[in-house]
Amino acid sequence: MIGVAVLGATGTIGVNTLDVIRRHTGEYQIIALTAHSQYERLAKQCEEFNPDYAVLVSEEAADKLEKLLKQKGINTRVLHGADALEQVARLKEVDVVMAAIVGAAGLQSTLAAAQAGKRILLANKESLVMSGKLFMDQVRDNDATLLPIDSEHNAIFQCMSDDYAQGLDKIGVNKILLTGSGGPFRELPMAEFSKVTPEQAIAHPNWSMGKKISVDSATMMNKGLELIEACWLFATDLSKIKVVLHPQSIVHSMVEYVDGSILAQLGQPDMRTPIAHGLAWPRRIESGVSMLDLISMPDLQFAEPDMQRYPCLGLAREAMKTGGTATTILNAANEIAVQAFLDKKLNFTGIAKTVEFVLEQITARTADTIETVVSEDGHARIVAVDYIEKITMQAGAVH
Numbered sequence: 001m002i003g004v005a006v007l008g009a010t011g012t013i014g015v016n017t018l019d020v021i022r023r024h025t026g027e028y029q030i031i032a033l034t035a036h037s038q039y040e041r042l043a044k045q046c047e048e049f050n051p052d053y054a055v056l057v058s059e060e061a062a063d064k065l066e067k068l069l070k071q072k073g074i075n076t077r078v079l080h081g082a083d084a085l086e087q088v089a090r091l092k093e094v095d096v097v098m099a100a101i102v103g104a105a106g107l108q109s110t111l112a113a114a115q116a117g118k119r120i121l122l123a124n125k126e127s128l129v130m131s132g133k134l135f136m137d138q139v140r141d142n143d144a145t146l147l148p149i150d151s152e153h154n155a156i157f158q159c160m161s162d163d164y165a166q167g168l169d170k171i172g173v174n175k176i177l178l179t180g181s182g183g184p185f186r187e188l189p190m191a192e193f194s195k196v197t198p199e200q201a202i203a204h205p206n207w208s209m210g211k212k213i214s215v216d217s218a219t220m221m222n223k224g225l226e227l228i229e230a231c232w233l234f235a236t237d238l239s240k241i242k243v244v245l246h247p248q249s250i251v252h253s254m255v256e257y258v259d260g261s262i263l264a265q266l267g268q269p270d271m272r273t274p275i276a277h278g279l280a281w282p283r284r285i286e287s288g289v290s291m292l293d294l295i296s297m298p299d300l301q302f303a304e305p306d307m308q309r310y311p312c313l314g315l316a317r318e319a320m321k322t323g324g325t326a327t328t329i330l331n332a333a334n335e336i337a338v339q340a341f342l343d344k345k346l347n348f349t350g351i352a353k354t355v356e357f358v359l360e361q362i363t364a365r366t367a368d369t370i371e372t373v374v375s376e377d378g379h380a381r382i383v384a385v386d387y388i389e390k391i392t393m394q395a396g397a398v399h
């Protein structure tokens with residue numbers, strides 16, 4: 001049996017992971033499930049999967065979970081607090097850690113999984129964006145296995161020769177073609193961007209996802225974070241990666257080789273495919289995803305992204321060029337701005353403005369320790385909050 005810890009079990013990726021595992025209960029055993037505070041959903045998951053541990057960050061929610069589990073006669077041990085996330089990621093019974101917490105909150109537990117030499121299924125791209133080199137060093141030094149779950153990176157991984165760690169030039173890769181749908185506002189007149197509501201922004205045309213990544217997809221910051229993620233995962237730089245708009249989300253990304261071949265991975269826009277791939281790699285298992293019907297498929301289109309429409313994509317590119325903690329700052333400012341937008345304290349165009357402002361205010365440093373990364377993340381959050389307060393006050397009424 002393969003022992004699995006699902007960090008962020010109640011989220012979109014967590015729920016999809018459990019759906020794949022449900023189909024293979026003889027092979028995978030859930031050791032730990034974690035969530036922030038959704039104790040009722042976690043209780044249901046404990047009832048079905050009977051893990052050894054359940055973790056909630058909120059102590060109050062953990063107390064409620066404990067009571068619920070007791071009533072149902074389930075003997076899962078309940079822990080609480082952020083440290084407990086790291087604790088379960090390191091358990092010796094755990095072989096695979098699904099890192100599916102959203103945002104910077106996932107950094108320490110994902111790093112703990114790397115330090116403990118686990119197979120990490122990486123959905124939490126923010127942890128890699130925040131601490132790229134440090135994270136990759138921990139993976140290498142502790143013989144951890146890092147498998148990308150982000151659909152694009154999983155597609156690239158599937159299209160890449162096994163020995164890509166030698167360098168992309170050595171294996172004849174000309175370019176990585178990173179596809180993105182362009183989100184729900186690909187054709188919206190730009191003059192209307194400032195009026196866009198959170199409800200419109202989280203209604204992604206092709207994928208069903210958590211709120212934060214849905215807003216990131218609408219601004220294309222998601223593609224910016226993915227550019228950075230791809231640089232670290234495939235040991236390459238921005239010059240080797242081209243972002244391609246592909247509104248149908250059927251081709252999940254491609255690798256172009258020097259001989260003129262382009263390898264692509266196609267499939268339904270359903271995260272259970274990359275999750276099943278990560279769980280079973282190098283084998284293949286059934287994921288519950290229906291087969292693509294090529295005959296009745298819509299035409300596949302590809303286009304250049306319009307950088308005016310998606311300023312966040314340009315900001316991410318610049319931050320990666322600057323290097324060091326610039327990507328930590330980018331990520332932190334974006335998380336604050338997206339939350340402010342979801343709380344209706346900032347308009348949609350304010351997200352890119354906030355990130356740009358914070359990047360201008362803070363001079364990036366070398367990201368040589370995790371303490372530096374964490375303190376830079378905190379600093380950038382304070383600068384972002386101040387900026388949002390200031391522009392909100394200047395604008396008067398907020399919509």
Ligand code: NAD
Pocket residue numbers: 007008009010011012013014034035036037038057099100101102103105106123124125126149150151207208209210211212213271
């Ligand atoms: P989600 O919002 O649906 O779920 C987030 C999970 O993290 C929940 O279980 C929540 O309880 C937990 N969580 C939130 N804040 C926390 C905190 N402070 N401490 C501990 N746990 C916390 O998000 P999602 O869409 O499942 O995305 C999860 C991650 O996967 C993100 O990094 C996202 O970028 C990445 N990802 C998601 C998709 C997708 O299709 N949803 C695709 C690619 C990558």
Ligand code: MG
Pocket residue numbers: 150151152226
């Ligand atoms: Mg993606």
